[in-house]
Amino acid sequence: MLHELISLDERPHLPVLVLGNKIDLVGAVSEEELRLQLGLEQTEACLQDLRSVEVFMCSVQLRSGYIEGFKWLLQQMRPG
Numbered sequence: 001m002l003h004e005l006i007s008l009d010e011r012p013h014l015p016v017l018v019l020g021n022k023i024d025l026v027g028a029v030s031e032e033e034l035r036l037q038l039g040l041e042q043t044e045a046c047l048q049d050l051r052s053v054e055v056f057m058c059s060v061q062l063r064s065g066y067i068e069g070f071k072w073l074l075q076q077m078r079p080g
């Protein structure tokens with residue numbers, strides 16, 4: 001599903017923000033593991049020039065991480 005979204009020829013300029021939430025919980029996966037599980041390593045390698053995809057680890061509970069993610073998203077969507 002994520003790969004289908006990322007690989008879409010339609011609107012290739014639109015960025016994709018992946019939020020890895022609940023990092024405050026014991027046993028939460030690391031960013032590395034999340035990227036691996038989502039297959040984002042390969043995606044980055046082959047789609048780097050096509051679509052921006054970024055992972056931000058966060059915790060809504062601790063109010064951390066997601067603001068940076070949305071800031072990144074806004075930045076990607078600014079013209080120029």
Ligand SMILES: Nc1nc2c(ncn2[C@@H]2O[C@H](COP(=O)(O)OP(=O)(O)OP(=O)(O)O)[C@@H](O)[C@H]2O)c(=O)[nH]1
Nearest residue numbers: 020021022023024025026058059060061062063064
């Ligand atoms: N510990 C912790 N709990 C969270 C966090 N974010 C959301 N939750 C809790 O996770 C539960 C499910 O939240 P929902 O907003 O219903 O999310 P959902 O996508 O419908 O369900 P899940 O996929 O189970 O998270 C709620 O009890 C939230 O309070 C977080 O960063 N840390």
